[in-house]
Amino acid sequence: MMTSILKASMAGMALAALATAASAGGTLRLDEVAVGGPDPAKAADYSDSSLIFNVYDTLILPRQGGPGHVPHLAESWEGEGTSFTFNLRPDVSFHSGNPLTADDVVFSFERTVGLGQGLSYLFGLVDSVEAIDADTVRFNLAQPNAPFVASLVRLPIVDKKLVMENLGDGEGDMKDWGQAFLSANGAGTGAYIVKSHNPQEETVMLRNDNYFLGVPEKAPDTVRLRYGLEAATVRTLIAQGEHDISSQWLPPEVKKALADDGMQLLTESGTGAFYFKMNTTRAPLDDVHCRMALSNVFDYGSVLKLIAITDTVSGGSPSTGAIPVGMFGANPADEVLVRDIEAAKAHLAACRYDPAEFTVEISWIAEVPLEERLALLMQANLAEIGVNSTIQKVPWALFTEMVSKPENTPNLSQIFVTAVTGDPDTLLYGMYHSTSAGTWQSPEYLNDAEVDSLLDAGRTGASESDRQEAYAALNARLMDLTASIYGFDRQSVFAASPRVSVPALSDPAMAFGLDGMGFAFRLMEIE
């Protein structure tokens, strides 16, 4: 008995080795550091987004290769000022088979705002959403809001009927708004259907053959989004042909090693930046001269060396100011920020605090190892002008809690921020408007009337040139205030096996200009 099991298992081992060598055709395997949450009302980070963009659809999509938006679930839309009307496509149905109607759009909006999590703050200016008829839906705004249309790429449409059939325990009419159900199931119209979701392993998705736009033949049949793999594991699995696309959080050296092994590097660029955010409410950084000393002493050049992957691909490009290159109000790409130790010393001398008497706390997010090195760089830079510092590692969940009070917020917080809809409003308003202080994006606690009015002007600007003007003025004002150190304009880089082709992440003419959208699996091709 024992020997026969042993024999069988030996045979099994040999078979297993064969099976993995043959590898699954049409299966796309990728990974993310954080667990993706499939609930569309809670989605906020990159892994959530890459799930949501595939399982759900939105009324509109960003235009590939340029600014603006194109129809998607909505055939067309019209409106300006405070009222926008969308005409839905008649031929769309959910994974459950239920047809898409205007009621679903209203429900999706109400659910997002009702739960108040994720990116629901984008819709704060929307007063109400009403279904005019089965295929027409109208959004009523409290005041004119230029980035409103762009924000709709963050309103995934949920299957109302299915969710209402699966409400869990909770108070009120809507009970739990279907949170329990949607934390493990999909209820969308998207090109992929959630098959299983294990928060410690992976989410498995299957191609939706009834997708209203159709899914091309060469797109993957099955997608396995794996969670929390070690960098060394990803590196080896890709090299062995058992993994296809890495997360952007893989350290630059590892991406380089993979590129040297013949893997391709995919990029998704720049609607965001890397910042050292300075807490302007606490000594010593409540003095603008101390802040300017720090921003001048920081070694911008070394950072670029650190994030470079190959001669042509890098995790970012030089920063030119408070607004990333390519957005409204950005400075020209060649006016890069540089280190100036003499200026730093002069500002430090002008600062009302004595460097011998304070210590600067530098925090870094535990999930992003690169930030530890940047913290060490900052610490070494500060030491050159006689400023002492301590380094503090903070897990993400705890960081968002710490910054909710100015007295708990570190002097320097390292943060990557991206414009969640691609519009500069969603990058800057949440960081610098006095009413948004105290979130993970705004540990500066900036409170400046001029900044506030320029942000409002950018938000309500009637024409593109008005907005351009407002944001250019804002950029200059922010540089004067120096509430943040602008480390670099970020670019996400992914290492990928040559068996996948991802035009949205390799061809600028096909890029979406929206973080995570490049992972629309239906637009990928796999051998």
Next chain:
Amino acid sequence: MRSVCKLLAGRVAISLLVLAGVSVLVFAIARIIPGDPARIALGPNATAEQVRKLREQLHLDEPVWIQYGFFVRDLAKGDLGVSLYTNRPVTTDIAQFLPATLELILVAGIFMIGIGLPLGILSARYRGRAVDHVIRIASLLGVSAPSFVWAVILMLLFAFFLPLFPIAGRISTDYEIARATGFLLVDSLLAANFAAFGNALWHIVLPAFALALSGIGQAARLTRANMIETYEKPFIEMARSYGFPEKRIARRYAFRPSLIPSLTILGLDFAAMLGNAFLVEAIFAWPGLSRYGVTVILRKDLNAIVGTVLIISAAFLIANLVVDLLIAFLNPRIRYGQESK
């Protein structure tokens, strides 16, 4: 038989008492967390009103002892609350992840006994000779590095440089095994899928061995020490003078009495493995309860921390209970712990 039942009842009672103590301890630790768990749970963009509501729901505004009361009441109903990390009931998470950890530890335990004991016996029999020295040094080396160092070294040698074993996961994605027990090795056999069984076995070898190494060293050292002690007892001399073959002396007269003290320590080693699994699972991306434990501790996910630690402690107590009973069966003279001797 009756006395064994009595022993069992007494042991279970003490274990339950200890478990209650553990729950108080863990609960106390989890409640002194700096920061507001409700705000952490709701994420970056929650409003003050939402935080207040959730605090109410979690009874965070009540005094700590009342919170503990709620906790015990829910625990009695089999409810450990919802994990803020996975957004699911903690009991669901534990049910999903515990089998993977137990499977890893059991296989490591088999390695520990299957390799450690024979090495110890060999070492004792050839005491003072080259074999003995090699085994002693090797087993001492085994206990001298944390299991994460062994995991990294084994991975480097046998997954990277000599790619003999897979570097992560429990099974290749090509296999789909219906979940019956959660133990892949068992489930694949139940499904009569021998290829999947082999694949799961192939995945578990490296992490289990990394986990077992210090246990193997420990088991070898103990067995050797105990057997040497027994070898010095008069009845061995007697057996020798009767001209019994060495092999038989080793097996029958020296090994059996040495087994009992070894078993006690093996119980403790099981505990060490429950702890070390935290390190090994992280390296091998093993989707078990320990990896979950590390994540929830780093995220200060209260319910999940309390649940995980409670379950792991309970597993530990049960293992020790089993060891105690085994010893009672092996040696009827051992009745009631050392405390009342």
Next chain:
Amino acid sequence: MRRSLAIISANPMSLTGVILIALVVVSAALADFIAPFPAHRGAVVDFANFNQPPKWPNIMGTDLVGRDLFSRILYAYRISLILGVVVLALAVPVGIVAGLAAGYIGGRTQFVLMRTTDVFLSIPPLVLAMSIMGVLEPTLANGMMAVTAMWWPWYSRLVFNITLAEKEEGYVLAAELIGASRLHIMFREILPNCLPAIITKMTLDLGFVILIASSLSFLGLGVQPPTPDLGSMVAQGASYLPDSWWLTVFPGLAILVAVFGFNLLGDALRDILGADR
């Protein structure tokens, strides 16, 4: 004493242990003189020279910000040894007092103390330390506290078992007869008889404390950068396997060498002091 030294130096294994420990202790104590780049213990960055394999003058390579790994390992030894000594200096007295009191006084004292000990021993050690570190700020002092909290019960159980046996011995009964105080009997009569076992265990434990502390920092719950720490070096380097193997292999071996040394010596002491309980 001289006899012990003779025994230690006669046995090649214990001699090796002594040599290894001497190496570790000396390199930790004299790190300022031995380390080729003493400044690299702290926040120094050299991005022109980062992540380099072993070559002169960086005989163990450089880390991810360009610091000399060999220098950092020497300083990490210093931290580990200090941590080990402090933890034992805190845990052993607590364990001794609890064990003596429980064993000698007995009754309700014994029940409460030994059940508390059981509770602490029922949580796998690493899990207990992790839970404590999880809620505290990850600093060196808190790390020591967390490891201490998991360590004292082992000594209270050890001392308790010896005390139980010793309190029936003639010399204790004699002391009781002449009216010696409980404190006198516990600390002046019984304690000296526990010392050989305690000393042996402490030698072995110094290695294990280093091991556990490195495990904690491997999980990100130990001392914070730029302080060099063996466990966190392994943890950080693990992401860069197999290409940058030196980042993990050297700190890992450093842990192995130190703990191996203490284990060898502890084994030898056990034989010499006959403290095999």
